[in-house]
Amino acid sequence: MVKDNKPRKIRLSANPTAEALADLRIGDIVYLDGTVYTAREGVYKRVLEDGIAMPMDLPADSAANFHCSPAATQHDDGSFDLGAVTATASFRFSKWIGPWLAASGAKLIIGKGGMSSKDYREHFVPHGAIYLTTVGYGTGALLGRGVKQVSNLHWKKELGLAQAMWVLDVENFGPFIVESDLDGNSLFERENARISASLDKVYEGTRPAVLKRFGETDDRSDEMI
């Protein structure tokens, strides 16, 4: 809670070395250089469930998978108009993430809201991967500025613009915050634990609802994901 305790800012390759990843601490601010690609449920299903070969050479082309659909359009001449870029919530992709890290060799998963530390320990740690979260979930214009060009768009016809695989050449692309480290620690879980410690006091003077609901919890240290 001290304002002069500013987070570190770090430039990182989208194909990072193990040493560079080991140097990162949760809460660090990261800006990326290199190539990133978008892949979410559409791509995961197609590759992991339907067994269709990936249209890119991964991780050689890129080790950074962005959970994202850009606000972008492709013109009739094939050129692109890319405006803002914002991540989508990653916890929904939990069931695919282990097989995906194995298949793609991704070292950086970028998205909104992170995943659970259980996912990090079971899937990320064995593959030497970490999770970067976008900031505020609305710095779409800043991220858009970091995209130098759309170098390819795969599976537009098969998956539609929102689910297609966008390949983005980026420079000083960020900010992102390091949400998980190589040991599988989660920044969000650390913050949640700190906040939960004083929630009882906040709830003083409130009362549980007369009519209950199935599946309801009164343990507010629980997470929703």
Add this chain to the structure above:
Amino acid sequence: MINIELIQKTAESLMAKAAIEIPDDYLTGLQKAANDEDGDLSSFVLEAMLENYVAAKEDRRAMCGDTGCPRWYVKMGNEAQIDGGPIALEAALRRATANATKSVPLRPNRVHPLWRTDHDNNVGIGAPEIEYGFEPDGNWIDLVTVHKGGLFGTDYRMLFPSDGIEGIKRFYLDSLVAFGKRGLACQPAIIGIGLGGSKDSCMVLGKRAACLRMVGDRNPDPKIAALEDEFKELGNNIGMGAMGFVGKSMVIDCNIEVGYCHTGGMQMSVHAFCLSSRRAVARIYDDGRVEFRTDPAWFTDYQRRETVEW
């Protein structure tokens, strides 16, 4: 007679404005929150957001890559007549939504719920939503577009008179804490609360409270206005800030709207608009004048009327 091409052209401008330009009232509220915030990570997030809004305006690109689910609120003065009638109006708003999705560009978010069909233009069955209101006088039409996030931060609960204010507070806190974790609600935001009505109208009231009122305005019922102040304070004292990090900026403002309900019940809905609170408004007159503004001015005395006659 209000010209239909003018309606479509204005609607297209509104789509771009809502996506790109942060409303002034909200920006002022957010700047204040950024000044008050002392959590290190939350502070960083708010500063990055403020920088982002400048970049969006300079580059004329959307503030957020998830441009939400565009929707329309249309209000007509009683004397307004539209060239081609309501069918032409709806077609114009659907065309404007589709055209702006390509020209801004916006993310084509809207898909079929089961078949995931995407028309790549934010238009489909029931999309965009178009809601209507009327005012006693005037030969104008107000177009309001809101680009509301579509996934997190909203909840409904059937409460009862015996739950009282303590129960209302509990459900309010539950909604903020649950969706605030990991920042799923994209806080800080304007929080709208609907009280009463029936389940559907309670949701409508709460959503409109979040999307169609300005930061700083207050419900005309002084006791509800006092609750709005109290709830804003309560939300900012949870200990949580932007992205669910330790901090104190959750609620830029809290707006409450009420509707008469069943004598045994006290329906409640909570809605978080998002960090960018995207809305844009224009009034089009039958003489061809167009006035852009950011205040939807939706909740007039007429919209909140209690009497049989007006």
